[in-house]
Amino acid sequence: MAEHPAYPVGLRLSGRRVVVLGGGQVAQRRLPALIAAGADIVLVSPEATASVEAMADAGEITWVRRGYEDGDLAAAWYALIATSDPAANTAASAEAERHRVWCVRSDDADQATAWTPATGHSEGVTVAVLTTHARGRDPRHTAAIRDAVVEGLRDGTLVAPHHRTRTPGVALVGGGPGDPDLITVRGRRLLAEADVVIADRLGPRDLLAELPPHVEVIDAAKIPYGRYMAQEAINNALVEHAKQGKAVVRLKGGDPFVFGRGMEEVQALAEAGIPCTVVPGISSSISVPGAAGIPVTHRGVAHEFTVVSGHVAPDDERSLVDWPSLAKLTGTLVVLMGVDKIGKIAETLVAHGRSPGTPVALVQEGTTAAQRRVDATLATVAETVRAEDVKPPAVIVIGEVVRVGPAPSA
Numbered sequence: 001m002a003e004h005p006a007y008p009v010g011l012r013l014s015g016r017r018v019v020v021l022g023g024g025q026v027a028q029r030r031l032p033a034l035i036a037a038g039a040d041i042v043l044v045s046p047e048a049t050a051s052v053e054a055m056a057d058a059g060e061i062t063w064v065r066r067g068y069e070d071g072d073l074a075a076a077w078y079a080l081i082a083t084s085d086p087a088a089n090t091a092a093s094a095e096a097e098r099h100r101v102w103c104v105r106s107d108d109a110d111q112a113t114a115w116t117p118a119t120g121h122s123e124g125v126t127v128a129v130l131t132t133h134a135r136g137r138d139p140r141h142t143a144a145i146r147d148a149v150v151e152g153l154r155d156g157t158l159v160a161p162h163h164r165t166r167t168p169g170v171a172l173v174g175g176g177p178g179d180p181d182l183i184t185v186r187g188r189r190l191l192a193e194a195d196v197v198i199a200d201r202l203g204p205r206d207l208l209a210e211l212p213p214h215v216e217v218i219d220a221a222k223i224p225y226g227r228y229m230a231q232e233a234i235n236n237a238l239v240e241h242a243k244q245g246k247a248v249v250r251l252k253g254g255d256p257f258v259f260g261r262g263m264e265e266v267q268a269l270a271e272a273g274i275p276c277t278v279v280p281g282i283s284s285s286i287s288v289p290g291a292a293g294i295p296v297t298h299r300g301v302a303h304e305f306t307v308v309s310g311h312v313a314p315d316d317e318r319s320l321v322d323w324p325s326l327a328k329l330t331g332t333l334v335v336l337m338g339v340d341k342i343g344k345i346a347e348t349l350v351a352h353g354r355s356p357g358t359p360v361a362l363v364q365e366g367t368t369a370a371q372r373r374v375d376a377t378l379a380t381v382a383e384t385v386r387a388e389d390v391k392p393p394a395v396i397v398i399g400e401v402v403r404v405g406p407a408p409s410a
């Protein structure tokens with residue numbers, strides 16, 4: 001039997017009886033996929049691991065608490081034989097053969113009539129990797145091949161050109177704070193499928209260099225806007241490229257909906273009748289402080305954090321921020337786009353009750369090779385920003401959380 005290669009097949013087990021013999025680690029590993037396949041699972045075993053027992057308690061499997069007995073496999077479509085008793089395993093596989101039930105054996109692949117492949121899933125496809133012959137079985141090798149294929153499909157480094165399912169219209173992708181590893185798996189895959197990418201200055205720009213040459217990369221800041229506002233020009237560019245039937249990715253820094261004007265783009269696309277997928281991103285407001293060793297909350301220190309735009313000064317009539325109320329909060333304030341206005345912001349917070357000694361950290365170009373952290377207090381921050389020449393983009397963190405981590409090394 002082992003001389004011939006295995007014949008791969010996908011079993012549709014929904015509602016069909018599957019018998020599992022043995023409730024140990026092998027069963028624990030295999031049961032979730034059988035449950036997901038909708039199988040009617042009967043576990044025969046005097047004992048079971050705590051996880052297997054939990055599956056029985058949850059009604060996902062029926063547990064018969066005894067050892068294997070002849071006849072257990074009679075009504076099964078498929079069997080997993082994994083007891084710790086070799087004699088029981090041999091007897092059970094003989095019974096499976098008699099009843100023509102395909103069976104996997106954890107202790108002896110040679111005697112099994114079926115093998116479990118190493119499996120993984122990516123966007124509606126199951127990747128299953130089998131060893132060709134029992135003798136050459138190397139589970140780590142099959143698992144490594146499975147991982148390489150699934151990871152490649154997920155992150156877009158492996159593209160199946162003839163069968164790829166492209167998401168129609170525009171994908172609004174949050175690219176994360178800058179480190180190319182901090183985009184989501186979905187964002188990366190959509191980027192790999194794009195014909196046109198319209199990118200912001202902030203975000204994972206290194207990823208753009210990896211795109212194949214046919215992909216048109218447009219710098220959003222350089223789209224000419226003539227009689228339009230810059231944002232309108234970007235909206236128009238998204239609509240125009242999508243109307244040409246191209247797969248368009250709008251790559252934004254952080255999360256599209258955190259001071260990202262993402263919803264304006266969603267609205268413009270909806271008005272033009274163009275389908276739009278939104279892919280959330282890791283916002284700099286949380287990740288950049290974290291990358292510099294600052295948690296935005298900490299037990300016993302801060303039970304809230306507030307993310308505020310500092311792009312207009314507190315005394316500017318266009319400001320929608322209630323700075324006096326923010327001054328009265330005890331938790332963390334995270335200010336984005338605030339480097340230029342930090343002097344006025346600090347002054348206002350102190351004027352309305354925050355202690356001048358409140359710690360402040362500015363994290364410039366967080367998560368990139370150029371990341372830099374500068375520490376100050378509300379009293380000193382304006383001068384520190386000048387003296388240290390802190391430049392945007394920077395996230396400013398105000399509050400006691402700045403001091404809870406180990407002292408910054410730079």
Ligand SMILES: C[S@@+](CC[C@H](N)C(=O)[O-])C[C@H]1O[C@@H](n2cnc3c(N)ncnc32)[C@H](O)[C@@H]1O
Pocket residue numbers: 177178202203253254255256257258259260282283284285288335336337338363364365366367368392393394395396
């Ligand atoms: C227009 S907002 C966009 C925020 C973005 N949507 C997000 O969720 O991170 C731009 C501001 O985000 C902050 N920012 C974004 N990326 C940053 C990074 N890598 N390092 C420091 N600040 C960053 C800066 O305050 C910058 O001025």
